[in-house]
Amino acid sequence: MKLTNHSISTEPRLTSLSHGGGCGCKIAPAVLSEILKGVPQLPFPKELLVGIETSDDAAVYQINESQAIVATTDFFMPIVDDPFDFGKIAATNAISDIYAMGGTPLFALALVGMPIKVLSNATIARILEGGAEACRGAGIPIAGGHTIDSVEPIYGLVAIGIIDPKQVKSNAAAKPGDALILGKPLGVGILSAALKKDLLSPEGYQEMIFNTTKLNSAGPDLAKLAGVHALTDVTGFGLAGHTLELARGSQCTALVNWSKVPLLSQVKELAEQDIITGASERNWHSYGNDVSLPKDFTKAQHALLTDPQTSGGLLVSCDQDAVQDVLEIFKRHGFPDARVIGQMSEKQEKPLVLSN
Structure with missing residues (x-):
């Protein structure tokens, strides 16, 4: 496949080439469920410890008594205009699903779709360099991949x-309990919406990049704790x-105290200015009937609750006795904003109940 060589300076903004950026371009949960329900499934072998049954983060296939393979894939269109940052964010996000199962990454394959008549060799190379940098941080190689000429820029990994x-x-x-x-x-989707409208400050951009390129490397250490019962990561469907x-799969109800939920520094004010993503509303239409909100829950809080996170944080369900150990692991891996945001309860009428 021959790539063009025009100057980066003459190229359009990466985000202008995509109809949705980052995990905000995921198909809405209700639509995805409708698509998948008619797809026939082969019987799962007993070695497949985790499949598609509970919409988990990755597949897990046992190969012997002490080893299982964790496999996942993730890719999306640009959430930022800097090609290196885009590649690094996309790769970090894909690797996160390995960590969210408690696994240790081994290697990755690159998934690359680029509009070769619009973007230069240099721009595409910078996207791939960003992805390679994220993999270097995880200690893994990119061992291969596949490329296509596409209408919108797409990048991600099989991890x-x-x-x-x-x-x-x-x-x-x-x-x-x-x-x-x-x-x-939370708040990456709102920051990305502000960026697309040229309303994001340099400080806000740096915070966004730091958050989205921070590998969820705490996952394997968390998995070793007996008191940790469940793990997932918060991405395109929002918190x-x-x-x-997590609640549906566990046959429980999640009780979330909104006042305890950590937010990126500028997102509350941006949400109050109605700077949000279209994916936020699509998310709510998909699952809003299963959520109980307090009467004084504001429109801005609502947007943040459903805000699509790209390379978002790990969500941990653990024994109360394990809380300090979990927070210490997060701190050791460089996550100072980790917080207890609620607890699980016996199954109630709604699987998610919010309080202020």
């Missing part, structure tokens, strides 16, 4: 990891969507 089967942490094993802990602050997946 492969390994885990002891006894330490697999799915999103379907939370228990009533567990504490819920979130590893990263509400991924908490709902």
Whole structure:
């Protein structure tokens, strides 16, 4: 495939080439469910420890008594205009699903779709360099991949990891009484919407890049704690969507105290100015009937609850006795904003209940 060589300075902004950026371009949960329900499934072998049943973060396939393969894929259109940052964010996001199962990454394959008549060799190369930098941070090689000429820029990874089967942490094993802990602050989708409208400050951009390129490397250490029952990461369906997946899969109800949820520094004010993504509304239409909100819940809070997170934080369900150990692991891996945001309860009428 021959790539063009025109100057980067004459190229359009990366975000102008995509109809939705980052995990905000995921198909809405309700639409995805409708698509998948008619797709026939082969019987799952017993070695497949985690499949598609609970919309978990990755597949887990046991190969012997002490080893299982963790496999996942993730890709999307640009969430930022800097090609290196875009590549690094996309790769970090893909690797996160290995960490969210408690696994250790082994290697990755690159997924690359680029409009070769619009973007230069240099720009495409910078996207791939950003992805390689994220993989370097995770200690893994990009061992291959596939490229196509596409209308919109698309980049991501197939990520492969390994885990002891006894330490697999799915999103379907939370228990009533567990504490819920979130590893990263929310608001990436709102910051990306502000960026697209030229309303994001330089400080806000740097905060966004730091948050989205921070590897969720705490996952394997969290998986080793007996008191940690369930793990997932918060991405395109927002905090509400991924908490709902955890609650439904575990046959529990999640009780979230909104005042405890960590937020990126500028997002509350931006949300109050109605700077939000279209994906936020699509998310709510998909699962809003399963969420109980307090009467004084504001429109801005609503937007943040459903805000699509790109490379978002780990969400942990653990014994109350394990809370300090979990927070210490997060701190050791460089997540100072990790917070207890609620707890799991016996199954109630709604699987997610918010309080202020």
